[in-house]
Amino acid sequence: MLTLKYLQGYPAELLAQVQGLIDAGRLAEHVARRHPEASPVRNERELYDYVCALKARHMKSAPPLAKVVFDPKLHVVKNALGTHTAVSRVQGGRLQAKREIRIAALFKDGPADFLRTIAVHELAHLKEREHDKAFYALCRHMEPDYHALEFDLRLWLTARELGAGPADNARCTNTAKDSDGHGT
Numbered sequence: 001m002l003t004l005k006y007l008q009g010y011p012a013e014l015l016a017q018v019q020g021l022i023d024a025g026r027l028a029e030h031v032a033r034r035h036p037e038a039s040p041v042r043n044e045r046e047l048y049d050y051v052c053a054l055k056a057r058h059m060k061s062a063p064p065l066a067k068v069v070f071d072p073k074l075h076v077v078k079n080a081l082g083t084h085t086a087v088s089r090v091q092g093g094r095l096q097a098k099r100e101i102r103i104a105a106l107f108k109d110g111p112a113d114f115l116r117t118i119a120v121h122e123l124a125h126l127k128e129r130e131h132d133k134a135f136y137a138l139c140r141h142m143e144p145d146y147h148a149l150e151f152d153l154r155l156w157l158t159a160r161e162l163g164a165g166p167a168d169n170a171r172c173t174n175t176a177k178d179s180d181g182h183g184t
């Protein structure tokens with residue numbers, strides 16, 4: 001059974017178009033054609049510089065970032081595309097809020113457009129906690145095509161999951177037959 005869990009909340013007509021692409025086996029190709037450029041970031045040092053450069057360009061007044069990391073355990077579900085935390089620590093007698101951004105590791109090997117989208121999303125959370133009007137206004141300030149990019153990012157996540165599904169199932173079936181010694 002197919003799932004559109006990454007696309008909840010989008011209009012039914014749009015979802016019908018997505019389903020059409022899935023049924024035709026063309027969703028991954030559709031996304032790849034629109035976002036051909038690979039992520040420019042190969043490690044966390046580069047990720048930190050990349051996010052800080054975006055911040056310097058669009059959000060100079062926000063507090064500095066202590067840390068930006070790829071998190072392989074971060075599950076990309078619903079709106080939790082990344083996480084942002086402010087860890088309070090006492091340093092030299094002063095309480096300092098340490099800003100950290102964690103980005104799901106899968107974005108390292110994805111299209112450049114989606115790494116930028118997720119970086120913009122997490123940077124916007126430095127100022128706006130909720131996914132409200134002010135939050136999305138800030139996202140669009142950094143990336144005018146933010147809404148279209150987030151939609152395509154969700155298509156990409158959907159395509160990845162659909163791509164992994166059948167192969168895994170096939171492997172399981174084969175293993176079961178081998179160990180049973182008899183298939184029905």
Ligand SMILES: [Zn+2]
Pocket residue numbers: 079081121125131
């Ligand atoms: Zn968010």
